[in-house]
Amino acid sequence: MKSVLRTRREFLGNCALASLGVAMPQFLVHTVDAAARETGWEAGSPDPLPGFADGRILVVIQLGGGNDGLNTVIPIGDDAYHRARPGLAVPAGSRIGIDDATAFHSALHPMMRLYENGQAAIVEGVGYPNPNRSHFRSMEIWHTASDSNRYEREGWIGQYFDNCCSGAPDPTAGIFIGSELPQAFTGSRGTGIAFETPENFGYIAAGEVDSPERFRAVNRTDLRAGNESLDFLRAVTDNANVSADRIHAIASRVRNAADYPRTPFARDLSTVAQMIAGGLGARIYYVPLSGFDTHAGQPGAQARLLGEFAGGVDAFYRDLEKFSLSDRVLTLAFSEFGRRVEENASNGTDHGTAGPLFLFGPSVRGGMAGRRPDLVHLDANGDLIFTTDFRSVYASVLEDWMGADAGRVLPKRFPKLEILKA
Amino acid sequence: MYSPLEPINPAVWDEGKARHLLNRAGFGVPHELVERLARLEPAAAVSLLVDYAPEADLPPEPEWLEIAPEMRAGRDELRRDLRRMRDGGGMDPAEQERIQQEFRKRRVELRRAQRENIERLKSWWFRRMMETPHPLQEKMTLFWHGHFATSAEKVRSPGANYDLNALFRAAGTGNFKLLTYEVCCSPAMMLNLDNARSRKEHPNENWARELMELYTLGQGKYSEEDIQAAARAFTGWSTDGETFAYRSGVHDHGEKSFMGHRGNLNGNDIFDIIFARPDTAEFIASKLWEFFAHEDPEPVLRRQLGMTLYRAGYELRPLLRKIFLSRAFYSERAMGTRIKSPVELLISMVDSLELSLKDDALVEAYLLFAMSRMGQNLFHAPSVKGWPGGRTWISAGTLMSRYNASSFLTQGIISEGGPELRRRVIRRFRDDPAFRRSLRQRRMQMRRGEGGSGMASTSMEDESTGADSGEGLSGFELPLKPLDVRQYFARYDGNSTFEVVEALAERFYVLPVNESQLREFVQALEQDAPGREVFHSGSWPEKSLRGTLHLMMSAAEFQLC
Numbered sequence: 013m014k015s016v017l018r019t020r021r022e023f024l025g026n027c028a029l030a031s032l033g034v035a036m037p038q039f040l041v042h043t044v045d046a047a048a049r050e051t052g053w054e055a056g057s058p059d060p061l062p063g064f065a066d067g068r069i070l071v072v073i074q075l076g077g078g079n080d081g082l083n084t085v086i087p088i089g090d091d092a093y094h095r096a097r098p099g100l101a102v103p104a105g106s107r108i109g110i111d112d113a114t115a116f117h118s119a120l121h122p123m124m125r126l127y128e129n130g131q132a133a134i135v136e137g138v139g140y141p142n143p144n145r146s147h148f149r150s151m152e153i154w155h156t157a158s159d160s161n162r163y164e165r166e167g168w169i170g171q172y173f174d175n176c177c178s179g180a181p182d183p184t185a186g187i188f189i190g191s192e193l194p195q196a197f198t199g200s201r202g203t204g205i206a207f208e209t210p211e212n213f214g215y216i217a218a219g220e221v222d223s224p225e226r227f228r229a230v231n232r233t234d235l236r237a238g239n240e241s242l243d244f245l246r247a248v249t250d251n252a253n254v255s256a257d258r259i260h261a262i263a264s265r266v267r268n269a270a271d272y273p274r275t276p277f278a279r280d281l282s283t284v285a286q287m288i289a290g291g292l293g294a295r296i297y298y299v300p301l302s303g304f305d306t307h308a309g310q311p312g313a314q315a316r317l318l319g320e321f322a323g324g325v326d327a328f329y330r331d332l333e334k335f336s337l338s339d340r341v342l343t344l345a346f347s348e349f350g351r352r353v354e355e356n357a358s359n360g361t362d363h364g365t366a367g368p369l370f371l372f373g374p375s376v377r378g379g380m381a382g383r384r385p386d387l388v389h390l391d392a393n394g395d396l397i398f399t400t401d402f403r404s405v406y407a408s409v410l411e412d413w414m415g416a417d418a419g420r421v422l423p424k425r426f427p428k429l430e431i432l433k434a
Numbered sequence: 435m436y437s438p439l440e441p442i443n444p445a446v447w448d449e450g451k452a453r454h455l456l457n458r459a460g461f462g463v464p465h466e467l468v469e470r471l472a473r474l475e476p477a478a479a480v481s482l483l484v485d486y487a488p489e490a491d492l493p494p495e496p497e498w499l500e501i502a503p504e505m506r507a508g509r510d511e512l513r514r515d516l517r518r519m520r521d522g523g524g525m526d527p528a529e530q531e532r533i534q535q536e537f538r539k540r541r542v543e544l545r546r547a548q549r550e551n552i553e554r555l556k557s558w559w560f561r562r563m564m565e566t567p568h569p570l571q572e573k574m575t576l577f578w579h580g581h582f583a584t585s586a587e588k589v590r591s592p593g594a595n596y597d598l599n600a601l602f603r604a605a606g607t608g609n610f611k612l613l614t615y616e617v618c619c620s621p622a623m624m625l626n627l628d629n630a631r632s633r634k635e636h637p638n639e640n641w642a643r644e645l646m647e648l649y650t651l652g653q654g655k656y657s658e659e660d661i662q663a664a665a666r667a668f669t670g671w672s673t674d675g676e677t678f679a680y681r682s683g684v685h686d687h688g689e690k691s692f693m694g695h696r697g698n699l700n701g702n703d704i705f706d707i708i709f710a711r712p713d714t715a716e717f718i719a720s721k722l723w724e725f726f727a728h729e730d731p732e733p734v735l736r737r738q739l740g741m742t743l744y745r746a747g748y749e750l751r752p753l754l755r756k757i758f759l760s761r762a763f764y765s766e767r768a769m770g771t772r773i774k775s776p777v778e779l780l781i782s783m784v785d786s787l788e789l790s791l792k793d794d795a796l797v798e799a800y801l802l803f804a805m806s807r808m809g810q811n812l813f814h815a816p817s818v819k820g821w822p823g824g825r826t827w828i829s830a831g832t833l834m835s836r837y838n839a840s841s842f843l844t845q846g847i848i849s850e851g852g853p854e855l856r857r858r859v860i861r862r863f864r865d866d867p868a869f870r871r872s873l874r875q876r877r878m879q880m881r882r883g884e885g886g887s888g889m890a891s892t893s894m895e896d897e898s899t900g901a902d903s904g905e906g907l908s909g910f911e912l913p914l915k916p917l918d919v920r921q922y923f924a925r926y927d928g929n930s931t932f933e934v935v936e937a938l939a940e941r942f943y944v945l946p947v948n949e950s951q952l953r954e955f956v957q958a959l960e961q962d963a964p965g966r967e968v969f970h971s972g973s974w975p976e977k978s979l980r981g982t983l984h985l986m987m988s989a990a991e992f993q994l995c
């Protein structure tokens with residue numbers, strides 16, 4: 013592995029950046045002219061630097077709280093559904109009919125353009141063996157891709173950056189829109205940056221006394237090296253400054269090309285689209301939307317959230333289409349578990365197990381996928397038995413979309429799904 | 435070549451080494467203590483830190499700790515009703531629904547109260563770390579907190595979290611075998627690793643695995659069969675929520691084979707077998723070395739450390755004394771190379787600025803928020819592996835958070851925008867007309883897209899609905915600053931600006947800085963006060979004073995101790 017001390021400034025000479033076809037910020041031009049220098053990244057190496065060689069991007073949307081899959085992708089033809097939910101079954105007026113067996117919650121209607129164009133896939137029954145019904149623990153399982161009886165520290169995205177990407181670590185290769193990087197990003201190379209808004213990220217000066225220029229001057233990497241820890245800190249500072257410059261430049265230069273709904277989630281996706289259009293070069297973006305823990309009063313809450321979700325995703329892809337970048341972006345939306353088959357006495361549902369997972373993008377093989385879980389033959393707790401292990405989805409995304417070896421990320425081999433168009 | 439654990443030569447003992455010892459064995463460096471330790475012989479200085487009486491000065495349990503028992507009783511009563519409902523039936527559906535809703539409401543209330551108390555506990559402990567008479571006691575509490583890591587996300591009871599913390603404090607420099615045993619039996623650990631529900635029909639392997647992998651032997655020193663046997667041996671070791679409870683009926687009394695020993699083994703036997711192995715001593719002694727001295731000790735050093743602990747029957751003080759007195763502890767590899775953990779960093783800021791946090795709830799709230807942002811949310815270990823420390827603290831984002839955190843203390847600037855912090859700031863200053871004016875101006879700036887992305891900020895909606903989320907507070911300057919900066923700088927009156935900056939560097943850093951860095955600091959200090967030969971705090975531009983402090987704490991050197 014190359015020394016981590018090679019800074020981002022040094023390897024930005026990577027000419028593949030230009031291949032994304034996006035105009036480069038002026039301040040980077042002089043660095044690229046120095047590209048003749050050896051950068052440590054070999055063109056054509058089997059593990060390309062993230063985001064550069066194939067230009068493909070993954071966006072992960074985390075629907076936090078446990079979305080009720082059965083009222084999202086509704087098994088309308090199944091008597092067991094109506095028997096279990098005399099009060100909570102989605103009425104005909106709130107459904108979008110797909111076929112005799114299936115309807116979607118009507119709040120998903122902003123997503124229907126993508127679905128009808130074959131750019132949305134829904135994998136039903138996604139879960140894992142020996143499911144855990146605690147938010148904290150189940151989310152940890154999805155983040156670390158571990159078996160449910162094992163505890164891992166590293167996240168699957170962190171493992172991807174550590175084990176499947178070579179060259180100097182680029183902190184902006186992974187972006188989380190929020191305040192703290194989630195466990196999915198935990199790895200050994202410190203890849204990943206979290207910010208709520210682009211302005212949030214970076215050194216904040218009060219004024220001219222503690223100016224960004226002075227800040228950089230006191231942390232120059234060519235100062236007499238005190239010790240390895242100090243060298244390391246200065247290298248990371250330098251990387252962070254370069255990243256902050258790029259993020260701020262994109263935020264001030266790039267305007268979204270589509271209209272987004274006025275919701276916080278849509279705003280976050282608009283930031284992602286801005287970064288993509290601006291050529292940040294991040295490989296993976298991660299955006300949370302929480303509130304799905306509908307123990308009570310589910311109909312109103314879930315409708316609002318599904319609407320926020322679908323409205324955001326629709327605007328996001330419209331925006332990317334205007335930049336001609338949509339075919340580069342695959343979006344995966346998951347929830348840490350589905351909910352119980354039976355409704356509870358509070359017009360809601362309690363924590364369950366398997367649920368539907370969404371994939372979006374022009375490259376996606378659109379339509380219904382996976383196998384619908386059986387509503388009658390349930391597990392010992394009366395919950396759905398999963399039919400697709402979520403690690404299979406990760407494996408498919410890692411290998412078929414990102415060209416990585418899933419064996420270097422996941423604890424064992426999982427059968428893949430056909431998620432992409434032929 | 436010297437033996438690394440050979441004691442340091444008293445002739446080379448000086449203030450720099452005393453300071454290093456205090457930084458590592460404690461949290462911050464009060465200057466009087468450095469001078470005092472420097473005047474002693476090294477062995478006496480180390481003894482001052484290590485040989486405090488463990489039972490003395492233990493803080494009392496906070497009165498606010500326990501959630502009102504009526505809250506819990508109310509919820510439990512409803513839970514019983516629900517169970518009766520489910521088993522017996524025959525209850526009116528409307529009544530059922532009422533009970534379900536009531537139960538849910540009580541549970542939400544209880545959970546909220548528990549979360550609030552855990553937050554208070556974080557505050558309580560942070561203060562203890564800053565104010566303790568025995569720095570090593572708190573440093574070891576922090577070490578065990580990361581070694582035997584649990585999370586309040588899973589262990590919700592503030593009492594259970596407190597009890598474990600108190601155990602680390604009281605027994606943290608005692609006997610490691612005994613400590614591990616007590617931790618095993620603590621409700622917090624029982625719940626965190628699910629041993630509370632482990633029974634012979636279905637032994638839970640969680641505790642058994644982590645006991646060996648994380649707490650005693652380390653990976654690769656046991657087999658999967660050993661884990662299974664140990665899991666069986668620990669069945670029935672449980673808790674009633676408050677204390678240890680042994681459930682003989684679910685304990686597996688059968689024959690087991692564990693690490694070459696065969697018999698009707700129970701948990702006590704597992705402990706004895708594990709601790710009879712010198713590997714256990716080497717594992718924990720090396721981890722302590724990495725925590726206090728430097729990373730990656732060589733195999734020879736690991737063995738020596740292990741032997742020291744093993745021969746002392748797992749008593750920790752002889753090992754600690756040896757570590758703190760050793761030449762290797764004061765080597766170039768150890769001195770000035772440790773990246774401060776978030777809590778150490780923040781305490782060092784408070785100490786360097788001589789801030790007294792007696793009444794400042796806001797400052798405390800900010801510090802705890804910043805600590806979490808930097809990756810150290812106390813009582814909420816991100817995984818069972820705790821916080822590995824060292825370079826894992828540092829990523830582009832967390833490092834920026836570190837540089838920005840000092841901006842709050844020196845300049846009153848809120849650099850990050852977490853919703854909870856924003857809410858507290860708004861709550862605290864909502865009646866201040868100057869604050870409201872500044873906030874309005876700031877929001878108008880953001881709406882106009884100045885310095886922003888041009889997207890309409892949701893603060894517009896918030897203003898119209900009256901709900902205040904504090905959006906747009908990033909970079910916002912508070913009218914009241916935590917630091918009285920003129921008072922702080924007064925001691926440097928009469929010196930040249932260069933001397934002032936040199937003195938601050940001496941105070942802030944354990945490593946020498948470059949000429950070019952010093953020049954930057956001097957230029958910062960002289961900003962808006964050009965040509966002034968002699969420093970005078972009373973008439974110096976305040977922004978230059980504050981900005982210089984922020985700049986100096988934003989040099990990478992400040993991250994090291």
